[in-house]
Amino acid sequence: MFETLKTYLPFIIPLLLIQLALMGAAIYSILHQRHFRTGNKALWIAVSILVNIIGPVLYFTLGRDDHAGDY
Amino acid sequence: MKQFNVFLHKEITENLRTYKSQILIAVFLLLGIISPLLAKLLPEIIGSIGLDGLAIALPEPTALDAWTQFFHNVSQMGLLCMVILFSGLMANELAHGTLINLLAKGLSRTTVILAKFASASLQWTLAYLLCLGTCALYTAFYWSASLHHGWLVFGGLWLFGELLIALMIFGGTLSSSFYGSLSLCAGAIILFTLLSLFPDAVSLNPLSLTSSTQALLTNSQSITYYLPAYGITAVLIASFLLGSIWLFKKKPL
Numbered sequence: 001m002f003e004t005l006k007t008y009l010p011f012i013i014p015l016l017l018i019q020l021a022l023m024g025a026a027i028y029s030i031l032h033q034r035h036f037r038t039g040n041k042a043l044w045i046a047v048s049i050l051v052n053i054i055g056p057v058l059y060f061t062l063g064r065d066d067h068a069g070d071y
Numbered sequence: 072m073k074q075f076n077v078f079l080h081k082e083i084t085e086n087l088r089t090y091k092s093q094i095l096i097a098v099f100l101l102l103g104i105i106s107p108l109l110a111k112l113l114p115e116i117i118g119s120i121g122l123d124g125l126a127i128a129l130p131e132p133t134a135l136d137a138w139t140q141f142f143h144n145v146s147q148m149g150l151l152c153m154v155i156l157f158s159g160l161m162a163n164e165l166a167h168g169t170l171i172n173l174l175a176k177g178l179s180r181t182t183v184i185l186a187k188f189a190s191a192s193l194q195w196t197l198a199y200l201l202c203l204g205t206c207a208l209y210t211a212f213y214w215s216a217s218l219h220h221g222w223l224v225f226g227g228l229w230l231f232g233e234l235l236i237a238l239m240i241f242g243g244t245l246s247s248s249f250y251g252s253l254s255l256c257a258g259a260i261i262l263f264t265l266l267s268l269f270p271d272a273v274s275l276n277p278l279s280l281t282s283s284t285q286a287l288l289t290n291s292q293s294i295t296y297y298l299p300a301y302g303i304t305a306v307l308i309a310s311f312l313l314g315s316i317w318l319f320k321k322k323p324l
Contacts, residue, residue, distance in 0.1 A: 010212070011108045018101055025090065053101065057094055061155055066089045066163070 019053050026056035029064060037065045072182055074182045075189075077174075082190035091156050093195050098152045099198035102144045109144075110136035134214040138288055141206045146228060146281040149202070157191050158252040161243025161315075163316060171324050180319045184240060188312060191236045199229055223294055225289045227280035230304050234255030234277055237311040244315045244322065277304040 004010045004039075005012075026048040030041060047055040086092045113136070114129040164170045170183065203225055235256055242255030263278035273279055279300040286292035 008108070010209070011104060014104050015101070018097055018104075022094075022097055025093070029090070057098060057152070060090045061096050064090070 011031045022053060022056035023048055026059045033064065036040065036063050039063050074178055075186050075270060078178065078186040079190055081151075082186055086194065095156055095194055095198045096201060099202035100205060102141070102149050103202035104209065105247070106141040106144050106206050107137040107209035110140045111213065132214075134210050135288060137206065137210045137214065139285060141202075142281070142284040142288075143226065145199070145202060146231075146284075149199075150232060150235060150281075153195060153198075153232060154239065154253065154256050157236060157239055158249040158256075159243075160191060160236075160252070162247055162249040162252055165243065166246040166324070169324065174324065181316050184200065184244070184316045184319055188236060188240055189190055191240075192233060195232050195236060195277050196229065199232065210254055223286055227283065227287075227297070227301065230301060230308075231277060233278040234304050234308050234311075237285060237308045237315075241311045241315045241318075242263065244318045275299050275303055277307060279302060 027045060030044045030048065033041070036044065039062075044059045047063075048059055049055070053059070083092070089229065110132045114132060117129060170178075195248075198216070238256050238259055239252040242252035243249065245251055260278070263276055266272050266276045267278055267282065273283075274296055277300055279297055283292065283297050283300075287294060287297075
């Protein structure tokens with residue numbers, strides 16, 4: 001088992017780093033956001049943590065209100 | 072030129088602050104890692120299905136499989152992601168009226184279109200190169216890589232991405248909404264797909280830039296056969312940009 005894991009370690013470590021970075025950035029942004037284009041704070045936190053990689057990407061493309069500061 | 076630089080700087084800052092660049096880079100980095108991984112795992116995945124009594128002889132994965140996965144992922148997931156991220160390129164500003172002040176102060180409309188195209192191209196190129204570099208590193212690490220047609224194969228997909236950016240700017244200028252950008256892109260891809268039903272038009276179809284990669288990688292088709300498609304795509308990019316400039320100049324804000 002450990003041998004198989006070792007073969008794929010060069011793949012797993014960068015993937016894990018990207019996932020953690022995306023999740024961290026998403027949660028930081030969600031906590032500092034008052035208005036959302038769709039959904040709410042709790043929903044996006046849950047999505048960002050539970051759905052790997054795609055969750056944070058969805059938040060940044062659909063949930064984040066880029067013009068929140070305008071109004 | 073100074074106007075262009077300032078507006079380009081504004082565009083890049085905007086994309087950084089709205090996290091669009093970072094997401095694009097992360098997604099493409101991911102695709103660069105996943106492609107060789109999928110190529111390596113595919114025999115094991117198929118093997119683990121365990122068809123009783125049915126022996127499937129699976130060849131060892133090669134560098135070619137990794138590159139096949141790369142083109143498969145980037146031309147679908149990658150381009151889709153890029154289109155969604157950049158669909159508001161023109162539309163957001165037209166809908167919110169944020170350009171009015173700048174244009175009233177004398178910013179030329181040609182500059183707006185060209186700088187938007189330049190900033191999107193810059194990010195697409197950077198993300199694509201990063202993805203390509205990552206995949207190349209892994210491929211070189213796991214397999215001894217040698218490619219037919221060298222790096223020329225990768226130019227096609229890049230040029231097709233540029234065409235999509237030009238289409239999105241045109242669609243956004245035309246309709247002032249990001250649905251317009253998205254539907255123009257979707258419409259163009261459907262049109263190209265319909266065109267690819269005619270075998271005679273394959274060498275002229277811009278979609279060949281993404282679908283021809285398999286034939287080029289296995290050296291079953293020479294690159295000169297597809298050269299007209301490259302030319303037509305370049306002409307289409309230029310005409311869509313000129314069209315956007317012309318439309319934008321006529322458009323009341």
